[in-house]
Amino acid sequence: MSQVLIKSPKHCAKQGLNIDQHHKKLFFFFSSLFTSILSLILVIWLILRPSKPDFSLREADIYQLNLSGSHLLNSSLQLTLLSKNPNQKVGIHYDELQVYADYKGQRITTYTSLPPFYQGHQDSNLLTASLIGTWLPVAPSFGYEVGRDQTAGKLVLSLKVNGRLRWKVGTWVSGKYRFNVNCVAVMAFGPAIPTGPLTSKQGSHCATTV
Template sequence: MSQIHEKSPQHCAKKKLINIKNHHKKLFYTFTTFILTILILILLVWLILHPTKPEFVLKEANIYQLTLSGSHLLNSSIQITLLSKNPNKKVGIYYDEIQVYASYKGQRITLDSSIPPFYQEHNDNNLLSLVLVANRLPVDPSFGYEMDRGQMAGRLVLNFKTNGQLRWKVGTWVSGRYMLIVNCVVVLPFGPSGPAGPLTSKQGTQCLTTV
């Protein structure tokens, strides 16, 4: 007579619970391995290509108006030309939501001017021309005093600041958005006698770019 081995309900439940746990562990390990593989591939692509931040040069600046109305309301009209360079050999750049304004002694002297979104191929250059204006823009009461000091010193130092976002493009892959900040400093001659025409600078100033 053969011996019959019967498993208790408790034993079966314990075995089933162990199988469920093992199944969950396998799923977790598979998912983790997949995510790590994707991250490693992205990191390798990034390290191999190593995108270099774009370069900007202020090619020209022309100040047509910079006058106070009353003691603290400013009217301004400035035209600038920026040269944008993509130094990467295999990486394109999408520029999004680009805003540019001018400042003097830490004070805004124009409103924001927008540059339409554009795509820049690798090893490509783009000329960006725009006009920055303000009409009765409130400024600090000390603005007129600072302008007088600059005129006595014979020079006017302005900052042109660009804020926006960019995305890298490698093949068909496009990265997420990165903050772009560009700061250009220009020194214009500003003698006591005043200019006969617009204040102009064509010195080709290299700008500081942060990504």
Template sequence: MSRVDEKSPKDCAKKRFNFNKFHKKFFFAFSTFLLTILSLIFLIWLTLHPTKPQFSLKDVNIYQLNLSRLNLINSTIRLTLSSNNPNKKVGVYYDVLQVYASYKGQIITRQTLLPPFYQENEETNLLSASLAGNQVPVAPSFGYEVGRDQRIGKLVLTLKVIGRLRWKVGTWVSGRYRFNVNCVAVLPFNSIPSGPLSSKQGTVCSTVV
């Protein structure tokens, strides 16, 4: 008579227990490894802690600022910005840079796209942009605001830069971060187009990342 081996319910339960225990150990080891990597990245980031780039407006010239009866404006503006990376161990990739001008909260030029570039640590670069507005719609009060500033003899123009950047630490490169730059230029308001409105006084801009 042949012998039949049968596993008891106790043995099966024991095997199921060992199988689940293996999965728990694997999950715990993987979680520990992932947490260690994330902690290391965070520690590097916290130690270096990149400082946001600094922008300043070097000069700005308004060559055209004409308003039609239909509340459409034509404008031509040229400007030079200085961009500085104050970090000692962190580089900056500027992937997107768009510049435009506004007056009294109203946009008067189209967005101009500047070429992307990489900025080394503690490096300073000059950025030049030509802004133009062709039949840009403005509020009915725009003409009154321009006339009042002309009587006062002072025009306050806002230059804005919006874009995306990435930090570079050694061989590690971060994800993209949005940034906004806001520059205010005060120009003597005499006459256009007999002569451009110009300002060459360096103005520190505010930067938000």
């Protein structure tokens, strides 16, 4: 003879209450765990306080800077940068690096991409790039401005790097942060036509923002 078990509404309500309490305990457990992990990361971040990387210009050479007509430019440059990670306990991943040259607010080369790389604690890396511009449109006053600089005896260029970086602490890697580097190259540029490339080797420090 079979038996039919009938649960009272009171019993069902008690069982539902137990399930809700179990879910709440799991929710509070995972919430506390997540908060603890975030707090630990924040404490480590505040203790380490990563410093932004240092960049300096080692050498810049202009092999070509010719106008075709009044506003189309052909250019060829070579540059060498020194990148240094000043942090003792934080590594840096560099991603999406692009380099270009600028003259008085006008871009005079196309963007040149550099391969991504990792920089360990207090490591240094030499970065070289060939910058080229072909039929780049420039302002009609470009030739006049270059002529003025030649009369003054020096040519001033801005060499710029744009990219993204990620901080690395142990096995933890941060999200991506955009950074910008601006290096100023001052080159002797006398009235006589130079036989070789215009060169800057003063080793100037670059401005870096993150």
